Amino acid sequence: xxxxxxxxxxxxxxxxxxxxxxxxxxxxxxxxxxxxxxxxxxxxxxxxxxxxxxxxxxxxxxxxxxxxxxxxxxxxxxxxxxxxxxxxxxxxxxxxxxxxxxxxxxxxxxxxxxxxxxxxxxxxxxxxxxxxxxxxxxxxxxxxxxxxxxxxxxxxxxxxxxxxxxxxxxxxxxxxxxxxxxxxxxxxxxxxxxxxxxxxxxxxx
Amino acid sequence: xxxxxxxxxxxxxxxxxxxxxxxxxxxxxxxxxxxxxxxxxxxxxxxxxxxxxxxxxxxxxxxxxxxxxxxxxxxxxxxxxxxxxxxxxxxxxxxxxxxxxxxxxxxxxxxxxxxxxxxxxxxxxxxxxxxxxxxxxxxxxxxxxxxxxxxxxxxxxxxxxxxxxxxxxxxxxxxxxxxxxxxxxxxxxxxxxxxxxxxxxxxxxxxxxxxxxxxxxxxxxxxxxxxxxxxxxxxxxxxxxxxxxxxxxxxxxxxxxxxxxxxxxxxxxxxxxxxxxxxxxxxxxxxxxxxxxxxxxxxxxxxxxxxxxxxxxxxxxxxxxxxxxxxxxxxxxxxxxxxxxxxxxxxxxxxxxxxxxxxxxxxxxxxxxxxxxxxxxxxxxxxxxxxxxxxxxxxxxxxxxxxxxxxxxxxxxxxxxxxxxxxxxxxxxxxxxxxxxxxxxxxxxxxxxxxxxxxxxxxxxxxxxxxxxxxxxxxxxxxxxxxxxxxxxxxxxxxxxxxxxxxxxxxxxxxxxxxxxxxxxxxxxxxxxxxxxxxxxxxxxxxxxxxxxxxxxxxxxxxxxxxxxxxxxxxxxxxxxxxxxxxxxxxxxxxxxxxxxxxxxxxxxxxxxxxxxxxxxxxxxxxxxxxxxxxxxxxxxxxxxxxxxxxxxxxxxxxxxxxxxxxxxxxxxxxxxxxxxxxxxxxxxxxxxxxxx
Numbered sequence: 001x002x003x004x005x006x007x008x009x010x011x012x013x014x015x016x017x018x019x020x021x022x023x024x025x026x027x028x029x030x031x032x033x034x035x036x037x038x039x040x041x042x043x044x045x046x047x048x049x050x051x052x053x054x055x056x057x058x059x060x061x062x063x064x065x066x067x068x069x070x071x072x073x074x075x076x077x078x079x080x081x082x083x084x085x086x087x088x089x090x091x092x093x094x095x096x097x098x099x100x101x102x103x104x105x106x107x108x109x110x111x112x113x114x115x116x117x118x119x120x121x122x123x124x125x126x127x128x129x130x131x132x133x134x135x136x137x138x139x140x141x142x143x144x145x146x147x148x149x150x151x152x153x154x155x156x157x158x159x160x161x162x163x164x165x166x167x168x169x170x171x172x173x174x175x176x177x178x179x180x181x182x183x184x185x186x187x188x189x190x191x192x193x194x195x196x197x198x199x200x201x202x203x204x205x
Numbered sequence: 206x207x208x209x210x211x212x213x214x215x216x217x218x219x220x221x222x223x224x225x226x227x228x229x230x231x232x233x234x235x236x237x238x239x240x241x242x243x244x245x246x247x248x249x250x251x252x253x254x255x256x257x258x259x260x261x262x263x264x265x266x267x268x269x270x271x272x273x274x275x276x277x278x279x280x281x282x283x284x285x286x287x288x289x290x291x292x293x294x295x296x297x298x299x300x301x302x303x304x305x306x307x308x309x310x311x312x313x314x315x316x317x318x319x320x321x322x323x324x325x326x327x328x329x330x331x332x333x334x335x336x337x338x339x340x341x342x343x344x345x346x347x348x349x350x351x352x353x354x355x356x357x358x359x360x361x362x363x364x365x366x367x368x369x370x371x372x373x374x375x376x377x378x379x380x381x382x383x384x385x386x387x388x389x390x391x392x393x394x395x396x397x398x399x400x401x402x403x404x405x406x407x408x409x410x411x412x413x414x415x416x417x418x419x420x421x422x423x424x425x426x427x428x429x430x431x432x433x434x435x436x437x438x439x440x441x442x443x444x445x446x447x448x449x450x451x452x453x454x455x456x457x458x459x460x461x462x463x464x465x466x467x468x469x470x471x472x473x474x475x476x477x478x479x480x481x482x483x484x485x486x487x488x489x490x491x492x493x494x495x496x497x498x499x500x501x502x503x504x505x506x507x508x509x510x511x512x513x514x515x516x517x518x519x520x521x522x523x524x525x526x527x528x529x530x531x532x533x534x535x536x537x538x539x540x541x542x543x544x545x546x547x548x549x550x551x552x553x554x555x556x557x558x559x560x561x562x563x564x565x566x567x568x569x570x571x572x573x574x575x576x577x578x579x580x581x582x583x584x585x586x587x588x589x590x591x592x593x594x595x596x597x598x599x600x601x602x603x604x605x606x607x608x609x610x611x612x613x614x615x616x617x618x619x620x621x622x623x624x625x626x627x628x629x630x631x632x633x634x635x636x637x638x639x640x641x642x643x644x645x646x647x648x649x650x651x652x653x654x655x656x657x658x659x660x661x662x663x664x665x666x667x668x669x670x671x672x673x674x675x676x677x678x679x680x681x682x683x684x685x686x687x688x689x690x691x692x693x694x695x696x697x698x699x700x701x702x703x704x705x706x707x708x709x710x711x712x713x714x715x716x717x718x719x720x721x722x723x724x725x726x727x728x729x730x731x732x733x734x735x736x737x738x739x740x741x742x743x744x745x746x747x748x749x750x751x752x753x754x755x756x757x758x759x760x761x762x763x764x765x766x767x768x769x770x771x772x773x774x775x776x777x778x779x780x781x782x783x784x785x786x787x788x789x790x791x792x793x794x795x796x797x798x799x800x801x802x803x804x805x806x807x808x809x810x811x812x813x814x815x816x817x818x819x820x821x822x823x824x825x826x827x828x829x830x831x832x833x834x835x836x837x838x839x840x841x842x843x844x845x846x847x848x849x850x851x852x853x854x855x856x857x858x859x860x861x862x863x864x865x866x867x868x869x870x871x872x873x874x875x876x877x878x879x880x881x882x883x884x885x886x887x888x889x890x891x892x893x894x895x896x897x898x
Contacts, residue, residue, distance in 0.1 A: 107473070119396065153437050
């Protein structure tokens, strides 16, 4: 019986050691964990103060672009928001997208962030395009779709179908290249809607 | 709840983290009160000076008494608050179910404890364990001067749901008591602006352990400006509960997730994020259940969501997880809704859905939002073989030539299908504008746009058999009899805690998915008078992806457990098993017939094994595993499985196992099962009555 216990312990320790060998970049994350664990009260406070305290330099914990840079409040593209695991072992488990999309940006009490504004107007339309870029491009190519209807609502446009037709006609101008950043595409789409007076996108003026 | 909850409550009580939390709250509580008292003295002095200057005598004389009367901390207010406190004590409000729902209190082995672990959720230093102290501190907190730090909200604004309920129970006299302006809460309400709430279920996703059992979130559906305006669900706000995962190490991830060592919190994310994440990036379907709630209930839910923004929970993967927390919000919305009592252990998202469905009339409508992969399959079904071939080519080369005679409609259909193909197949690469897939997608999009015609809406009927509510319950019990050539007749008992394996009827679950959590198999051999454990596992997963030209993802399986080995190396001995492998799968007739061939690696140890590797009681085997599943009807399923293993430098050198099952669900959640097994040392046959619960 005893030897059985010993065997199980050795097996489990071995597994733990082996798996920590797989993990990379653990030090920065472990440091954050220890800090978080020691000050849970401060954590709640920080969330409440989120709106006042987040600066342009502050990075959302755990969020990285797929180029390895941190995400700041400047961009809403999905590519910069999806958590990119860099440990080989966790590549088997895809991005943990069920989790928080970053509580500093999307905390309940942290006020309107750039990327959570659905109230209408240029800023919210631009954020919407940035996040929905690939789906919107597909709908525009087809001339209709749910993202076009939502965009039309945000822009205060008169008729979503007219918006779809107009954007489809000008596809190559509005989406000139794949390499264009999400932010530039956002501006491009909003400008296109604004400049076509027949669409009457009153919230974009 | 049951033993699991009680053990957790106990663990939380003694955990050092909880102790630190309580100390920290105690310190901040004491500090805040001290500073506030000094602040009030300064204000009153200033008011008296202004009056003495003479310029504002009239205003001051008129205003001062009223201002002083409504001043937090003034004698009139304090007296009124104490009156409320004693009335609350008389009415025993702290014992009411609604107070417990608001504070997330649970009764456990060591007494009462709130599931909230940190954050600014409690007003009393011992609020986590003392409902009465918390209620009194909350009442006093509403009309106190409040925290001096501008970053922390005044309790009046931080706890609008508690405020609403206590006001309804006690009747606050706002002629005497001061109101606080709550701009942040008002701004939040204006932003989410809901007229109804939907519970969203995201389907099973095995590539991510956090999503293996699905996921749920709430969606706050916005008011429409007019009735003929269409719903823009993308612009609604989703309320999500998730863990802050801070490790990339898989074992730590599992341990921390199970032991509640991740902090979980609520976030507010526009629904379009969730649609892009689930539908597009992960190719998961979304099922949207709109709930029947009155405007007042919706307001109460929103108010409680705001309160939860100040809370941090320990995230327990098997119990206090995403889906569990959604129910907590709905229970506060209305006393008539009863959800928590219907839950067992573990709590799976589908269980929470069922708990909601059990409240008659609570689900108003069901909407199905298919993933990009499903949309692609649907479009593909409308094309003939030649067109499908061209779609494949377009996926590789966006400029592939289409037949000269093809009408604009057919070109449109092919290009639209190809767009969905690229979208679901290259979902990850498309996130990077500089990738090759993005470039290819761009060319395809441009070509489609140049066609100039507008696509018709894609209408996909709701697949009733895939509705997660239509599935069998997740625990399964088989009771039956059998005969084994080695040991004679036996009684059999099989119990599986969750969720679904491919021998089960497939309604409500993906056909290609098998997850068995904590299955246990017992046999009592009659002649030998022996009760034997046949198998017990932690988890067994099989994920199949039927291959075709468009999808070549790998199928895989994994199993951790212990079972009885039946060959020369270890006859009838019980040993631990870890196996994993991958391979290919195929399906025809709408997955009515599924087959797979995987390469399997098995590690067997920790048992009385003879002839193992070297002199160790350890066996390593590699070899093929093949499986077949036939589903003539949703309620009738047959499976076949065979394993062949090569054991290098061990005895025996080869071993094999085979099994077959047949299950017929004659009534929802009741079935008859037949199982046959064959091993080198003998065969057995078992017939059982099955119930899902």
